[in-house]
Amino acid sequence: MLRVVLLSILMALPAAAQDRAGVERQFQAWLEQTIWPRASREGVSRGTFDAAFDGVGLQWELPDLRPPGFPPPAETRQTQAEFGNPGKYFNRGSIDGATSVGRQMARTHAGTLAAVERATGVPGHIILAIWGRESGYGRVDIPHDAFRVLGTKGFMSTRADYFTDELVALLQIAEAGHAPEDAMRSSWAGALGQPQFMPSSFLNYAADGSGDGRADIWRSEADTIASIGTYLARHGWQPGRDWGFEVAVPESVSCTLEGPDQGRAIRDWAAMGITRVGGKAFPQNELPGEGFLLMPAGRNGPAFIVTPNFYTLKDYNMSDLYALFVGHVGDRIAYGMGDFEGRWGNVGGLMRSDVAAMQRALQEQGHDVGGADGLAGFKTRRSIGRWQEASGRPATCFPEPGMVAALR
Incomplete structure (x- = not known):
């Protein structure tokens, strides 16, 4: 009886749900009928296109896929930092590793970092912290075939239009010969090279820091540094301002005042009773500038007054915790600062x-x-x-x- 029920369920499913090979054929047709015409209009040659997709099939294990003809995936428990305890994002190994190697890189690349800071206004320690978070200063293995990842996500992800555009940009990079041979590896999201740029970001912001006339974010540390600085500068980094400060928020100040749409002069936050931790004063040049209350775990964790530069960091990765990690590691690299004084509470664990x-x-x-x-x-x-x-x-x-x- 059970066998009959199972057979009836299978027969009721769309054919594609029983046959991944059928979806693979649809993928190949989509490449030919949708991607090739777009790529051709952007100057991609047939030879580049064919080489990019030679032997490339779908990468079924990627997250957020919606294969045609398949039922929606069952809900799974979230394990990302944004849905769990925010404190897990700041684990000891990640913080200490990014800091210690970052200090070494600060010495090794002092000249390049200083030149990029003069050109862009972005402090070297902030660039280093992003570099460390994104690729471990170029030491982390980048495992995936970029064409396979972006092809899969462009064909059947929940953000198909976005990833389709990125796939076409990746083909443009290949056509122009920007990447070294066999360097088209990416993260599961399609990000490239040491700064983990999406292909469109490479086309818009990759910079030559070594003076050789190329922007090589795969092999050149100088180009990586220059590219990160250029990205942040063009996204509005304000030279001369910090990213933010850990603070103590008295009970008289409501946590509902958080957010980038409720900014006020830092001197006004101070007048409300908000103070920097450790008895430090806010820098005089920051007092008239706009600041924003950030409480990523509400009353259950550290609190911050952040500047517009914090939200520029979020343009690199749209996560409060990412931007906070970068600012914190940057401070540790440059100033030898220790851990946050506020403690992360035992919160999270929700679906x-x-x-x-x-x-x-x-x-x-x-x-x-x-x-x-x-x-x-x-x-x-x-x-x-x-x-x-x-x-x-x-x-x-x-x-x-x-x-x-x-x-x-």
Whole structure:
């Protein structure tokens, strides 16, 4: 009986769901009918195109895929830092490794870092911290075939249009001969080289730091440094300003004041009772500048006043924790700073669907949570805090397990 039921289920599925080979054939047709015409219009030769996809099939194990004819994947528990305890992002090994090697690189490449800082206004220690986070200063293995990754994601990911554009940009890089032979390796998302640029970012921001007339982000450390500095400068880095400061936030200042749309002069935050940790004063040149409250774990972790440069770092990777890691490691490299004084609480462990359920409930109450996407961004954090305050609860501004039921 069970066998009959299983057979009936299989017969009810689309043919492609029973046959990956059928999806592979659709992929090859898509390359020929969609990608080749676009690439050709961008000046890619047939020889380059054929060489790029010779023997290339779909990479089925990549995340966020929606194969045609297959049922949606079952929900899985989130393990990324944004959905768990934020403190895990700042593990001892990652922090210490990026710092110690970064200090060595600061000495080795002092001349290049100084030249790039003069040209772009971006401090060398910030460039080093990004380089360390992205590729371990070029020491981390980059495992995937870039054409296979971007081909797969362009054909059947949840952001197919974006990855299709990146695939065409990758073909343009191959046509121009920018990459060394056999260097077209990428992350699971299609990022290239030591700075982990997406192909379009390479075309727009890759820079020659060595003076040889090329921008080689695969083999040249000088070009890697110059490219990261150029990227940040063109995304609005403000020379002369820091990225931010760890602070103590008194109970009289609500965590609902967090966010890049609630900025005020740093002197005004100080007047509200917010102080730098360790008894340090805010630099005089920063006091009139705009600052923003950042509490990535709400009341359950360290707090910060960040500057517009923090959000420039987020242009490199759209994660509060990524930008915070870069700023923190940069400070450790340049100034010998220690760990955050605030401690990360034992929070997190939620499924993304739990956070999304909270967001939908808050939306129904009129809160702007930034979309019910299961991501606990600043709009969601402060909306939780506003709901807590309105319902007579202490405001923590961070998702907690009991909130799902309480919000219903």
